[in-house]
Amino acid sequence: MHTRRCVAEEGAIREAADVIRRGGLVAFPTETVYGLGANALDPHAVARIYAAKQRALNDPLIVHVADAGQAETLLDRARLSAAQWGQAQILMRRFWPGPLTLVLWRSSIVPPNVSAGLDTIAVRCPNHRVALALIRASSVPIAAPSANRFGHVSPTTAQHVLDDLDGRIDLVLDDGSTPIGVESTVLDLTTDSPRILRPGGLLREQLEQALGIPLAIGPDRAGEDEPATSPGLLERHYAPRARLIICADEEDLLARYSALCKAGKRTAALLLRRHTQAQATIHPHFVLGDLPEEVARSLYAGLRALDAEAVDAILTVRFDGGGLNEAIADRLRRASAQPTEFARESEH
Ligand code: TXA
Ligand code: MG
DSSP: OOEEEEEEOOOHHHHHHHHHHHTOOOOESSSSEEEEEEETTTTHHHHHHHHHHHTTTTTTOEOOOSHHHHHHHHBBBBGOOOOHHHHHHHHHHHHHHSSEEEEEEEEESSSSSGGGGGSEEEEOOOOOOOHHHHHHTTOOOOOOBSSSSSOOOSSHHHHHHHHHTTTSSSSEEOOOOSSSSSOEEEEEEEESSSSEEEOOSOOOHHHHHHTOOOOOOOOOOTTTSOOOGGGGTTTTOOOSSSSEEEEESSSHHHHHHHHHHHHTEEEEEEEEEOOOOHHOOOOOEEEEEESSHHHHHHHHHHHHHHHTTTTTTEEEOOSSSSSHHHHHHHHHHHHOOOSOOHHTTTOO
């Protein structure tokens, strides 16, 4: 299959919508990362997403909608308590379109493979001109995971999409870099109290303020003999090929750098702008910026760039505190989990 790359203008979006309606695969930008979209109501099209990404079949997809009304058509409202539906409505009104994915009960009109067989469904309304225009023009909800090979970091440019999926999808709509750079926050509203399954672009503090309750982070069934609530949250999910090492601070990073060099390891670093000494010492390096917004926006590009240098190790510093640092720390922790399945898979 030849993958077409089109600048995301009106005509190209109309063409892309035709591809979606015919059961094809279109990668498109959202405010978080690029998604790999297919008609969420067509089980064959959905199956093609798993095949193109080589995604594990037990890892459910997010369905993208143009508004809350379209989301409602995908839900089994009767299974939600009045309180849960009230919370869903508050959050949709306050944060949609935006980087918030809600896990609710799935209606039988949604093919089971969208949700990897679970009876829940993850829905989100993206805050991006191109994504919204594509959903409206195709007049169907669009199932879309991040447009990367399974286990690889998410794409924040059309080139990243092609690096992973060229020849495996029909078309990519190119609209430059995605503004937020880390994925949406996933909130499960089907449990007794809402839980954040994945920290992301919408801050925990904003959700807590809107709901008036503190929120737990992480799947609720950990340790039980059941499938994970959100299998995509497995450790090592965002792993680069090189070993990623998280250091306490710049001083620790420089110390580890010399130890690794002595051991004959080619070592790179993902740095903040203020890490001037490390920038002068370590090559190759990638500067992420200083503010959490800058770091989130450039994190995946930095990991991909340094990984392409075929280094043995990538050093970076720890991100603490709330706000966007929760999502950044989460992605770095997963990327540093060793050994990586991706490292082994990518050798095949
Ligand atoms: O920002 C984003 O969310 C991007 C853009 C493209 O919208 N999408 C994205 O999709 O990150 P993906 O497939 O890479 O991650 C989806 C996450 C996974 O952790 C998956 O396990 C979880 O959402 N998820 C999907 N459906 C679920 C469900 N029914 N229950 C629990 N978790 C679910
Ligand atoms: Mg993903």
